[in-house]
Amino acid sequence: MKRLVSLSLAIVLLLGMILSPTAAFAAEEELAPLPQVGEVISGFKVTETGGIDLVNAETVLFEHVETGAKLFYIQNRDTEKSFTISFRTPAADDTGVNHILEHAAMHGSVKYPINDMLFLIANQTYSTFVNAMTTPTFTTYPVASMSEDQLLRLADVYLDGVFNPLIYDEKNIFLREGWRYEMQDADAHLAVNGTVYNEIKGLFGDINYPAYFNTLKTLYPNSPQSNVYGGHPDKIRDLTYEQLIETHRTYYHPSNSLMILYGNVDYTRFLKMINDEYLSKFDRKEIKTDFGKVEPFTEKAEASFAFPVTAAAKTSNAAQINYAYALTDISTEDIIGLSAIATILNEDSSPLKKAFNQMRIGGNMYVSLETQLMQPMLIFTAINADEDRAGEFRALVDECIAGIVESGFDKELLDAIISRSLLNYSIITEQQNLGVNLSLSLSVMWATNDDLSYFSNLTKNVKALAEKLDTSYYEDLAEKYILNNNHAALVTTYPEPGLAEKLEEQNVRHLADLKASMSEEEINRIISETMAFNEWNSRETGEDVQNIIKSLQAVKAADLPIEVKERDIKETKGPNGERFVTSTADVGETGITGIMFDTSAVPADRLHFLSLLSDLLGRLDTEKYTKEQLNTLTMRHLQGATFSLGEIPYKDSDDFTPVLSTYWLGLMGEYGDQLELAKEIILNTDFSDSDTILNTIRGNIAEMRQVIGSEPLNLLMIRNMALTGAAAKYDNYVNGLEYYNFLVQLEQYMQQDPGAVLAEIEAVHKLVANRTNMIVIFAGNEKGIRVFEENIGTLTNALPAEVIVPQDYSVLPAPAQKEGIVIDTLVQYNMLSASHDKIGVEYNGKYIPILLMLEDTYLTPVLRYRNGVYTVLSRYSNNALMVLTYRDPNIKETFDVFAGIPGYLRTVGITQEELDRYILSAFGSGIVPSGELSSAFEYLGNYLAGWSAKDELKILNEIKSVTVEDLDDAAVLFEKLLENGAYSTVGSASKISESMDLYESVIAFEQQTGEEEAITAAQFIEMILQGVPEPVEFAKQQGLLLGDGKGNYMEDEPLTRERLAVFIERIAIMSGAQLDGIDADIADFEKVSPWARNSVEALVGLNIMGLDEDGNFDPKGTVTDSDVNRVLEALFMALVPQ
Helix, strand or coil: HHHHHHHHHHHHHHHHHCCCCCCCCCCCCCCCCCCCCCCCEECCCEEEEEEEECCCEEEEEEEECCCCEEEEECCEEEECEEEEEEEEECCCCCCCCCCCHHHCCCCCCHHHHHHHHCHHHHHHCCCCCCCCEECCCCEEEEEEEHHHHHHHHHHHHHHHHCCCCCHHHHHHHHHHHHHHEEEECCCCEEEEHHHHHHHHHHCCCCCHHHHHHHHHHHHHHCCCHCCCCCCHHHHCCCCCCHHHHHHHHHCEEEEEEEEEEEECCCCHHHHHHHHCHHHHHHHCCEEEEEEECEEEECHHHHHHHCCCCCCCCCCCEEEEEEEEEEECCCCCHHHHHHHHHHHHHHCCCCHHHHHHHCCCEEEEEEEEEECCCCEEEEEEEEECCHHHHHHHHHHHHHHHHHHHHHHHHCCCHHHHHHHHHHHHHHHHHCCCHHHHHHHHHHHHHHHHHCCHHHHHHHHHHHHHHCCCCCCHHHHHHHHHHHHHCCCCCEEEEEEECHHHHHHHHHHHHHHHHHHHHHHHHHHHHHHHHHHHHHHHCCCCCCCHHHHHHHHCCCCCCCCCCCHHHCCCCCEECCCCCCCEEECCCCCEEEEEEEEECCCCCCCHHHHHHHHHHHHCCCCCCCCCHHHHHHHHHHHHHHCCCCEEEEEEEEEEEEEEEEEEEEEEEEEEEHHHHHHHHHHHHHHHHHCCCCHHHHHHHHHHHHHHHHHHHHHHHHHHHHHCCCCCCCCHHHHHHHHHHHHHHHHHHHHHHEEEEEHHHHHHHHHHHHHHCCCCCEEEEECHHHHHHHHHHHCCHHCCCCCCCCCCCCCCCCCCCCCEEEEEECCCCEEEEEEEEEEHHHHHCCCCCCCCHHHHHHHHHHHHHHHHHHCCCCCCEECCCEEEEEEEEEEECCCCCHHHHHHCHHHHHHCCCHHHHHHHHHHHHHHHHHHHCCCCHHHHHHHHHHHHHHHHHHHHHHHHHHHHCCCCCHHHHHHHHHHHHHCCCEEEEEEECCCCCEHHHHHEEEEEECCCCCCCCEEEHHHHHHCCCCCCHHHHHHHHHHHHCCCCCCCCCCCEEEHHCCCCHHHHHHHHHHHCCCCCCCCCCCCCCHCCHHHHHHHHHHHHHCCCCCCCCCCCCCCCCECCCCHHHHHHHHHHHCCCCC
């Protein structure tokens, strides 16, 4: 009965919360009356009316009488309004024609003949969202603004772009956005360039992306569903301009379209514009959109595919195994039910996850649903897997699902999942760009099922699933779509070392052979076309373009309202430095709680154990609960809350407080249960479960590998930004590559001496489970705040109050100021950044619109349109100035463009009227509304860091008051950035090697180390004493680097293994440790120099340095960066208190 009461409470509160206004909604605005079914307005006939309770909206479905175009209007009081138009677009092949057409449509039209229109409206209008996307089944164009007048003009731009694109008259748009041959002169190599071409090369550098399409091609053979809708790098060059035009003629027709209008707008204005300007010029047309439905298999399929990696790449346990099921003709209700099943199977406590961890087929596994296909797909994925064990993975999934169907799913956990879903739906209005997000989800349902009722029926469908908890519905679902479903495929994508170089050689040879086969006339034609394209691409905007831009601006900079909501903040303090801070939000019976523990007592050399601790809390048994019970309760009461490390930086200071944090959204009627559960996790976690801890370590390793492979930008930013301040350096150390390397070493030590590792975790836990200096924050309504104040003591008073002795984190290593990071990738990611103190300014909002102008008029035209970079970003935040490129074919050329920024800013010659347009965009981006509860909670974070509403107002005023005279200040800013900034690249080995002179250090991620160069003693000293001025001299003074008594320190000689042993022993002694290892049998001990024998024996005896297969130490052998890192990690583990 407790389960049913809990679920009923969630449903009641869900329905009650729908009526609560949020910050993004203007309750005082009147809504226009909506038409009735049968009414015709500007050629649109009302065919259906309804509502979406989740967003407090009424809906109207219109159909254009002449063309059959559909327009779905969602009317509510959201102040951010949006418009979207989508077309069903099957992928005919792997050329990416729909993707390239999506780019082309947004780069100029008949009414707006500007070849960079998308970026123009993004940077020069009062917009809050501007983009376009291609999916397996549809192509969509969403746009949003806070102004109805602005949205109407932007909708006009979008409609002219999709119905009257400039591409018919300007082939250069295809050449720029898709692909083109380039040759600057007769002696130059023939090259391929293009925005989409380079974008897709980046995607195919991540094994997850090709593995997905390998699965589609096996599960849906010879079907458009299996084609690479974004384009395959090897196939994009097969696309012709004529094919692009024909695709537009076929699918970009009103009869094949869905438009969605969202928010509080005068919908009749939009209907009139759409009909009069566009749809009235079309007739109804029958358009066949065949997505190639595949008949169910009678036998499961199996296939393997090679994934190209470099010869230096590590390929052991680096495959991806996908075991996928087609879900033909599945209902929406069953999709939601399978989603709940997938959530259960992804939990650490699931029988499937446990069995997977025991068998060690791969680093981690997960279950996912792909619903954007005509035939949705359920996928079981093993990452960092052994390619030879795909059959075992399939058998494991089959056996576990059969066992679950036989014994039944955990109904308590299912109930908790459904309760969490209902609570999440109740706060859907908290998200930004809500209209855009709803429109994208509805477009999926329209494209695949011609259905727009998903959100209207969502609560009803979830409630129906809740009512089936006491039936066999979920078991029947698993049996039908998994156990008894032969339309399945087992697909292995495995890394093949050296294949990347082989394919690149083939490509180079193909282009060389192609050029060699050309006549002189053909070569001259390509040279002429290259010159003509470059001339077209570099044209400056004329007066006609300026007039068009001016006509699109519905709001003037001078009229922008400067309003910031100031929150009611209340803070009280406890006797041990505790801080209790609340923020009032006008919401229903929910609240967000955040708990932050001061972790500054953790020594620098134990911080990675703190990182691991944050991953373990909530995943282990406690005194009261097993980890399975805890998982269910956490899902129900704490929204599945996890723990993480972070920093509270302070305004105008480099100081910060390191914290261990957890946050959760909850129903205030259950607040006592929430606090009791949080207290149980924080105080009573049992750290003796070595198996679960080892599995967590392995899972983290696999996930970090996957994240770095799929989003190298994350790695680039965390390492580059580490040089902008103490907080960023700390964040990089506890969450970045150093933590990854620690986990790799720790996996080995957990198998050798788990007791020592568990003891260290326990010791770190005792340092942080402490109420001294802890911060507790809460956002909710006034009643919720009273509940918080009355109950929070049950948690805080149970914690010990220990004295905190802050540790020195200035000793943490930082990346080199100029660093290259080698990964397996086909494109590069480049970044340059510096903190405010290094560029000599205080944070000022005036630079934000200037950076938008810089991006729009210099960086994007040169880097994207000319050099083929997919994305370029320049950002000025409250802690740093940065500029970066994403999926970039180049390195040196990009940094050369960065170097030209100061000169460009001084000579751009922009007028104040033109600069005002960028103020509009900067202002629009700065005031995108978030939900009432989210906004109140974010305000608390700003408050802790020392930022107030006055600071926000100051920034908005500075944005609004920027003048052309400020461009000179910006030029100086960038000069200092170039002089003092951090330069970083994540890229391929071949590209980074071409630019080695740019870097002070080059490191490799997951690459074989056999070809690494030996380092010198000086380089070793610099490595371990990063940040110390003149580290070699310092090492001499401290007795770490000793000479031969004749003034010769041999610092420039290659570092040998025996000399490294001596260094390591000295480091240990200086830290107060004594290395007493067991006696070691070293076969070549007589080859060790007498002065090094004690050190070598000690380190080998403690397994800090190892022997080869024959028992040899190889004392005269040289060492590399990677060797040193491994030895230092081993030393660290040896010094861990037992």
